[in-house]
């Protein structure tokens with residue numbers, strides 16, 4: 001297993017927004033986190049990336065508490081929101097900067113970006129614009145691509161399909177499927193039941209910070225989730 005969560009709690013203003021007794025994520029799984037607004041998905045991701053600290057419990061990544069050790073940073077890539085970008089850089093400058101943190105030279109970065117031409121749909125590179133001037137959807141494309149460029153063992157994406165046009169959503173979905181391998185564990189939060197059941201092997205359903213359901217997907221999953229959410 002790559003992730004182990006024990007007795008994890010996050011409390012805001014007296015309200016417990018994440019409350020997970022025990023949860024493990026196995027190597028190579030593509031896991032979808034779903035739940036209505038405020039269910040605690042982003043808060044969980046933020047604790048996993050040590051952006052905020054739990055009030056109780058722990059998240060172990062390859063056996064080490066993410067709050068006590070930097071080891072996870074070497075193999076974890078994530079894109080949660082625009083806060084992960086650098087507004088005053090162009091996408092090219094940003095990719096080169098992120099590449100430099102991972103020992104990638106400019107040529108290597110550019111070669112990598114060429115494989116994303118279809119995903120970018122001619123809207124990202126050579127536009128002569130700063131990241132801050134791109135639409136939210138195109139900013140998402142930059143952030144997701146930068147995360148993938150790091151060739152992580154653990155990939156964490158918060159609502160990656162949000163704000164993307166339908167064509168790009170479908171391309172991203174196909175790409176995430178293509179990336180699946182025993183060496184990559186992916187955690188995706190999404191409100192798109194269709195996409196998440198299509199891409200993920202396992203679905204974890206959150207409600208008010210708690211895990212309500214946790215199951216492997218099959219041909220009936222979408223129907224079951226739709227029934228659950230229409231109650």
Ligand SMILES: Nc1ncnc2c1ncn2[C@@H]1O[C@H](COP(=O)(O)OP(=O)(O)OP(=O)(O)O)[C@@H](O)[C@H]1O
Pocket residue numbers: 012013017035036037038039040041042043044
């Ligand atoms: N910094 C904060 N201060 C106070 N409350 C917070 C803070 N961050 C999150 N919360 C609260 O924690 C709860 C969980 O929020 P979170 O963003 O994790 O949910 P989510 O499942 O990601 O929701 P969404 O689907 O809307 O993105 C919400 O009630 C939210 O208002």
